[in-house]
Amino acid sequence: MSTKEFASTAGSTVAVCGGGNAAHVMVGDLGSRGYKVNLFAPFTPPGGVSEAEQWKTNLPKEGMKLNYVTKGKVEYGSPNVVSASAAEAIPGAKYIFIPLPVFAHRAVLLDIVPHCDDDACIVAMPATGCFDWTANQVMKELGRQIDVAGVAPLPYVCRTLDYAKETNFMGLKDQVGMATLPAGNIDRVASQVEEILGLKVKRYPSFLPITLTPTNPIMHTGRLMGMFGPNWRDNKYDRMIKFYDETDELSNTWLHRLDDENQLIAKAAEEAIGGSVGSIGGTDGNVMHINNYLKWTYGEDISKWDTCKDCFQTNKQFAGVGSPMKEVSEGVWEPDFKNRYFQEDFPFGLMANRGLAELLGVKTPYMDEVIMWAQSEMGKKYLVDGKVNPDEKPQMTPQAFGYTLEDLRGFYSTHA
Secondary structure, three states, X not given: OOOXXXXXXXXXXXXXXXXXXXXXXXXXXXXXXXXXEEEEOXXXXXXXXXXXXXXXXXXXXXXXXXXXXXXXXXXXXXXXXXXOOHHHHOOOOOEEEEOOOHHHHHHHHHHHHHHOOOOOEEEEOOOOOOHHHHHHHHHHHHOOOOEEEEEEOXXXXXXXXXXXXXXXXXXXXXXXXXXXXXXXXXXXXXXXXXXXXOOEEEEOOOOHHHHOOOOHHHHHHHHHHHHOOOOHHHOOEOOOOOOOOOOOHHHHHHHHHHHHHXXXXXXXHHHHOOOOOOOEOOOOOOEOOHHHHHHHHHHHHEOOOOOHXXXXXXXXXXOOOOOOEEEEEOOEEEEOOOOHHHHOOHHHHHHHXXXXXXXXXOOOHHHHHHHHHHHHHHOOOOEEOOXXXXXXXXXXXXXXXXXXXXXXXXXXXXXX
């Protein structure tokens, strides 16, 4: 960790993009700690009311109630500005956080970048799914050069109880990983984000450790393969399965299969693009095995971490989480292939890892098997004849961006 001193962010203006669970926590937590939080909430559901209008209508005079569940305390916070217009919410913010799914990154960047101050920094949380490539592409299109950073995993475990009125904040990760673009900004940005979020930040040499972090792209897809897989129609589901609590041995096997292949990709990336990944494996590598990574992230909230199954079943923050399933008739449940666990974690998650593997010459038979199963259920063709099909949109792969291995070497050299 750097010993340099950087300017404090206390009392400064930050912007938060989106109106979901994490945005609620940031309004309440940062607001109660003296930050001015500008909320950019542009989303309007079909036939519904915009998030910005819901905030303006629902927000109590005393502010949104934030329940720190594990600490047994309550705080109240209010946004400084609430708007569906980036022109109103973004200017003046030194740090602009995007706690949104990967599929929303490009659209939000196109909205906010024209209104960012020249010295602003945009922080994606989580930044899996090649956020650096998306941000670089948008900057070129708009003719701007705003610094960006990415965090993985999402720091918060939270649930909104009453929109803009009350949120449960169940937990803050012990620590998260971060990368910046340019990479040389990492110490300054990490130090200031540590202060804003109130946690420890591990410095990464590039975004590749974030892309290869064994979080949702590995955790969700491996569990889904074990839980359902090609033979799910032969089973009867009379209720929603608990995603983590009920992890079985087959799921554990698939999780470790994908994780082992992910380690091979990380090693090949470091060999091919020296210094882009750094340390691999162990209990403190930039790309750790999944059970070590979960223990590193969740700390004492996990009581057993010998295997991924152990981590899932004993993680207090995972307790009670449901699965991507839907009730099709009374007492009859089945997988919901339109759920984000499928629609995001495959095209924007596992496919990024698989695309890197193809460029690096790493064979991934288990990833291929999982993707082939999922795409058959989703009506997609991400892989064709054992190769990434960049024509199947959307997807976050180097192939979809038109990148070769030489392009990536140049990219990470240019942005060092």
